Amino acid sequence: MDTRLSSVSLLAGLVLLLHGYTAWAVNVLMEDRVEVLKGETAQITCMFTSDDGIGALTIQWFYALKTGEKQRIYYQDATVQSVERGTQFTDRIAVNVTAATGEVLLTITDVQLKDQQEFTCLVTSLTDSYSEGRTKLLVFERPDYLSIEGSQTGIYADKDALAKVGFCEVKNGFPKPNIIWYRNNTPLQPIADVVKVVHSTTMESSGLFSVSSELSLKVMKEDKDAQFYCEVSYLVPGGTKMIETNRINITVYYPSTEVHVWVESPKGKIKEGDSITFNCHGNGNTPSVYAIWHKEVEYELQNNMLILENVTRDHNGVYECISTDMETYEDLSGNATVFVHYLDAAVVLPGEMELDQGEEVTATCNALSSLQTHTAWFKDGQEVAVGHTLRLKDANFDTAGMYTCVVTVPEIDGMEKMESLRVNVKGAPEIKKTVETHFEESLANKVDLICEVRGFPAPDVVWTTSDGKVLEPKSHMKEMDSIHSVVTISVTSDLTAFCNASNKYGADALTFNITAIRPPTPIPPKKIRKESNGVIIAVIIICILLLAILGSVLYFLYKKGKICGRSGKQDLTKEKSGKDNIVVEMKGDNTEDAILLGVNGEKLSPSNQ
Incomplete structure (x- = not known):
């Protein structure tokens, strides 16, 4: 402590000594304003110039009180750097001095709204030359809530x-936000x-501002499609920002000047059996009651709609829709004309025919309709004629069957009527001969x-066998001019069965032949005699001896020169042996000498070879 006081005294003495010779000047330069968001860090710069070194200068920071007085928050000289105690900035400021550039930087952390003050930087030399600068600290806060609500009625x-x-409404902004209303931009x-x-501003306990705004208009019909919204502008460091609310619509009631009624469905022409949906609306939207009148009958509407189901030609005519305004009780009306097209049932004449074979006849088919019709005849799914008339020539069993007359209205899908004509051709039975008649089982x-028969009247069918037995059919399907009969036979022997068909015009028959297949007679297996083991061994020995004899003969012929070219080297001086010796050459694995065995098993020396 004594050393510091001595240093200060010495420095002060030196400054006073020099002051007698020269006047030292100090100059300070600062920004007008520094802007920062609430909660962030602010930096206020004080730039100074001086002929004295930093050690000869005193630097102080102040902020202005509401009374106009200054409160010091920082002091620095050649020996002391201190932050004033008991101020709102005591724990949140730091000062950094850069002598080389003449810069003093005041840093304030966690800036609050109350920090929005004017700050003064005072630089004094030892010769009492001084200069000060001032910077206004401006604090901003973005609004955190924005809403819009339209009229609920x-x-x-x-x-x-x-x-x-x-x-x-916008809340918690600083400085006060501004609200502007828009209609369609x-x-x-x-x-x-x-x-x-009408705007209203509220300062919250936090010091932030909340602003609300109410819009009232003289509403016109055109406002039914208008979009309304609010634009909020607010200040931030370095400029202004804007946010918008979502768009809203309002419900505008306006009376109708016209009423329209139309058929919603079906589209196009209407036919009997359809369901008609009427729609009735006015060009206004005030609460109204709607009703539809037709031939002095009133129909109530649901959701401005009327549905008439399964309509007939009696629903033809004018439909009038009347709208009653529930505020003014004035009536407006509109009308629509409906025509229901029809197609009556088809009439076929005659309704049924019985023809002789070879006969030619004509049938007709007609249906009354409100539109042009198309008529066609079908048999077994195939079209056989077009037009109202069906002509049958040279009738036979193929002519017989069910004919269908189909009358349609080409202009309307699904508008169709049908009627049938049964044609029977009289004649003796005919059995189908293409079925299988020969069986092997x-x-x-x-x-x-299977027996298929056609004829009219439908023939009687009886199954019999060649021995006169009558068989009961398994199935027997009978139609007006045909029979389909099936009989099941269990095969016990060869059998001949007959399908007999008859009516008043004649008879026909078909023969079936069944051949029974008998399983082959089993052949008993041959007995195999078991020979003794001794016999088998004897046979093997005999085979070996025969092979030995054959080998001896071949070797003898070889020695005599009869084979393999040895005839030129035969010894002519050797006497012929009185006894032919048939030998077999036997040679062991470990000796070069060959032993010749005679027929009797005698050993022969090599010289006798």
Whole structure:
């Protein structure tokens, strides 16, 4: 402590000594304002120039109180750097001095709204030359809540009084935010008896501002499609920002001047059996009651719609829709004309025919309709004639059957009527001969015999066998001019069966032949005699001896020169042996000597070879 006081005294003495010779100047330069968001860090710069070194200068920071007085928050000289205690900045400031550039930087952390003050930087030399600068610290806060709400009730148009359209609110901004109303992207300015905007500002306990705004208008019919919204502008460091609310619509009531009624469905022409949906609407939207009248009958509407199901030609005529305004009780009406097309049932004459074979006849088919029709005849799914008339020539069994007359209206899908004509051709039975009539089947198996007969009247069919037995059919399907009969036979032997068909015009028959297949007679297996082991061994020994004899003969012929070219080297001086010796050459694995065995098993020396 004594050393510091001595240093200060020495420095002060030196400055006073020099002061007698020279006047030292100090100059300070600062920004007018520094802007920062609430909660962030602010930096205020004080630039100074001086002929003295930093050690000869005293630097002080102040902020202005509401009374106009200055409160020091920082002091620095050649020996001391200190932050004033008991101020709102005591724990949140730091000062950094850069002598080379003449810069003093005041840093304030966690800036609050109350920090929005004027700060003074005072630089003094030892010769009492001084200079000061001032910077205004401006604090900003973005609004954190923005909402818009439209009128919850419908508004009647063209009323003299202004109606409340919407309410906007923005909260917790600093400085105070500003609200502007828009209609279809056009800002709304107050106009007497037309547009009214009322703003209200509230300062919260935090010091932040909340602003609300209410819009009232003289509502016109055109406002039913208008979009309203609010634009909020607020200050931030370095400029201004804007945010917008979402768009809202309002319900505008306006009376109808016209009423329209139309058929919603079906589209196009209407036919009997359809369901008709009427739609009735006025060009206004005030609460109204709708009703439809037809031939002095009133129909109530549901959701402005009327549905008539399964309509007939009696529903033809004019339908009038009447709208009653529930505020003015005035009536408006509109009308639509409906025509229901029809197609009566088809009539076929005659309704049924019985023809002789070779006969030619004509049938007709007609149906009354409100539109042009198309008529066609079908048999077994195939078209056989077009037009109202069906001509049958040279009738036979192929002519017989069911004919269908189909009458359609080409202009309307699904408009169709049908009627049938049964044609029978009289004649003796004819049995279909293309079925299988010959069968080969194993005993105990079953065979189905099928007999298909046509003729009119429908013939009687009887199944019999060659021995006169009558068989009961398994199935027997009878139609007006045909029979389909099936009999099942169990195969026990060869059999001949007959399908006999007859009516009053004649008879026909078909023969079925069944051949029974008998299983082959089993052949008993041959007995195999078992020979003794001794016999088998004897046979093997005999085979070996025969092979030995054959080998001896071949070797003898070889020695005599009869084979393999040895005849030129035969010894002519050697006496012929009185006894032919048939030998077999045997040679062991470990000796070069060959032993010749005679027929009797005698050993022969090599010289006798």
